[in-house]
Amino acid sequence: MPYDVRDFIKGLKDAGDLVEVNDEVDWNYEIPAYEVISGRFGGPAFLFNNIRGIPRGPRVLAAQFVGTFRRPHKKAAVALGINPSLDRTQWTGELGKRMATMMRPVEVSTGPCKEVVRMGKEANLLDFPWTYHAIGDGGRYIFCSAAIIKDPDSSWINTGNYAIEVFSKNRLVITPYAHTNFLAIYTQKYQARGQSMPVAVCIGGDPAVTMAAGMILPPGISEYDIAGGIRGTPMELVKAETSDLLVPANAEVVIEGEIRPYERLPEGPKIEVFGFSVGPRQPFYPIRVHCITHRKNPIVWDVHTALGSNGTGLQLSLANVAFLGMTKAFGLPLKLGDTLSPVRNGATGQAAIYKKKYPEDYPGFMQDLWDKYVGIPGLGGVFARQAFVDDDVNVLDNTEFYDALFSQVNPAKDIKTTQPFPVMTIESSWMEEWDRDKFVGPGTIRGPKQLFDATTKEHPPLGVKRLTYETVFPEKLQKWVVENWQRLGFKEEPYWHDTWLKAKF
Amino acid sequence: MGKKYRLFIPEHAATKIKELEGHELDEVVIDEDTQEQFQAKIIISSEDKGGYDELVIQERGGNLPGNWYITILKREEEEDEITVFESMKLGDRRGYMLRSMMAEEGEKAKKETMTSELEKRWKQRQELVGKFLKKEGEKE
Numbered sequence: 046m047p048y049d050v051r052d053f054i055k056g057l058k059d060a061g062d063l064v065e066v067n068d069e070v071d072w073n074y075e076i077p078a079y080e081v082i083s084g085r086f087g088g089p090a091f092l093f094n095n096i097r098g099i100p101r102g103p104r105v106l107a108a109q110f111v112g113t114f115r116r117p118h119k120k121a122a123v124a125l126g127i128n129p130s131l132d133r134t135q136w137t138g139e140l141g142k143r144m145a146t147m148m149r150p151v152e153v154s155t156g157p158c159k160e161v162v163r164m165g166k167e168a169n170l171l172d173f174p175w176t177y178h179a180i181g182d183g184g185r186y187i188f189c190s191a192a193i194i195k196d197p198d199s200s201w202i203n204t205g206n207y208a209i210e211v212f213s214k215n216r217l218v219i220t221p222y223a224h225t226n227f228l229a230i231y232t233q234k235y236q237a238r239g240q241s242m243p244v245a246v247c248i249g250g251d252p253a254v255t256m257a258a259g260m261i262l263p264p265g266i267s268e269y270d271i272a273g274g275i276r277g278t279p280m281e282l283v284k285a286e287t288s289d290l291l292v293p294a295n296a297e298v299v300i301e302g303e304i305r306p307y308e309r310l311p312e313g314p315k316i317e318v319f320g321f322s323v324g325p326r327q328p329f330y331p332i333r334v335h336c337i338t339h340r341k342n343p344i345v346w347d348v349h350t351a352l353g354s355n356g357t358g359l360q361l362s363l364a365n366v367a368f369l370g371m372t373k374a375f376g377l378p379l380k381l382g383d384t385l386s387p388v389r390n391g392a393t394g395q396a397a398i399y400k401k402k403y404p405e406d407y408p409g410f411m412q413d414l415w416d417k418y419v420g421i422p423g424l425g426g427v428f429a430r431q432a433f434v435d436d437d438v439n440v441l442d443n444t445e446f447y448d449a450l451f452s453q454v455n456p457a458k459d460i461k462t463t464q465p466f467p468v469m470t471i472e473s474s475w476m477e478e479w480d481r482d483k484f485v486g487p488g489t490i491r492g493p494k495q496l497f498d499a500t501t502k503e504h505p506p507l508g509v510k511r512l513t514y515e516t517v518f519p520e521k522l523q524k525w526v527v528e529n530w531q532r533l534g535f536k537e538e539p540y541w542h543d544t545w546l547k548a549k550f
Numbered sequence: 551m552g553k554k555y556r557l558f559i560p561e562h563a564a565t566k567i568k569e570l571e572g573h574e575l576d577e578v579v580i581d582e583d584t585q586e587q588f589q590a591k592i593i594i595s596s597e598d599k600g601g602y603d604e605l606v607i608q609e610r611g612g613n614l615p616g617n618w619y620i621t622i623l624k625r626e627e628e629e630d631e632i633t634v635f636e637s638m639k640l641g642d643r644r645g646y647m648l649r650s651m652m653a654e655e656g657e658k659a660k661k662e663t664m665t666s667e668l669e670k671r672w673k674q675r676q677e678l679v680g681k682f683l684k685k686e687g688e689k690e
Binding site: 181214 | 561
């Protein structure tokens, strides 16, 4: 049986991690407000059954893939049927292993997403409870979806999760970042040939598709294949009504349309996962909506992405794994790839370098790594600041990361500000206005990057010895204390990085 | 006064906004009830005139102070023209595009070589047969 968002809801209910609300709630601020409060303490997801002004029965699931402080991956694990009590390292390893096993999707003749088909003027986006998230936002937003397109020259299907503004009854404005395959396919192929690009925005279906859609993958690899891998069974797809695109058969809502060449509409400002409202209003890509298909009583999946709602947790739960695939694909000498700093999420990237021993592999190794890392679109290319640390620093633990950052960086030598690179839209909010005027639009905005070398510089044994539980006590003793911790009467779970040090990703 | 609308202006336009009062403008306006956006010919005013609706003018960093009002002269309807996408054949190519394309090119080149080589051989054979027949004719 294919897994879908309704199974996810049941799983959350069984795990005691879902609150069902039958009272009338408003899409205008109210739903996101509950999400933010819940996110602050790693609280439950919500299923809102009664939305003001939306009579025909669409419901709203407000659920991030966020768990608790210790287990930010808890809900994501529930969605994939993985034991949620795994620690972060084990979770990352398990998901990384699943990601490496790709499974091609299968095409089926029909599916629940075709229960209701609204074509042409019957398709009205305002019939659905898309949420309005924050004061000052440019409009209502879809933050949790999979936008599906196809490379016109091959059978490569690309799926991505981008912020989508609900502009009007039959217009969406989609905001893929400059590094995305979505934008490469649109600008370099469809637009360059003067052709319209068919798009399908899918909400719901298997959460594995939604997760995979959030990953940055090399060109040619389909997120559907990754979703099949992490679910352990192929995704079932069905042909869209107005194009040849293949969409998840069990999606809740599928919005079909086209993006025309060189057409733009104003978008933003909006809240973003980086933790603040991203501005200014910029020209982005409008989707002309021609058809909406959906299940009866569809469930619209909403995610409030701002920092206050535990966007940090979202990053902690999935982001590092998403980057693991990219790092492996390019063969970079990194242990994990990239994880994201919780301070302002995506605005700061951090990476763990896989270095077996000192001295460095060859003179200029660090410089080489920086150049490669920053030069790859979608990897180092997207972040304004990046820090590299030794491989014994557990980058899944922010305390260890910041400890390395503040103790290993020599301000005179280890901080480097680069020449401007093409950057994602985030930097537009702090760029000088002359720069914005000069480089208007996604992919044309440039910004410098700052790199921190937080690795140990001296050769051991003369170099600094990191003082942690794992380095100052004999291994046998460490094990004994951890194993006897709860027997001695402590209720709190011991925090031991044994799994990280032994982890192989 | 029933409805409320919102209008975005770029940075530094705030200082010039007074000059735009009373002039016909072509702008994207947001309906605050539904958050629906639409292109319209409008006139804005800082005075509450009859038939005007309430307006919030937002620039980067916040809303413009004071009360603002708007009248919508003409709302532009969105085009509903549809592009009919022709059916695309799903090829076997999946991932590793360049590699598979290069392999295909190689196959094509091989086919061409084989074809031209066979043609060459066939022509040679024809010539040989021709020569042979000619010789046979001469003998007779």
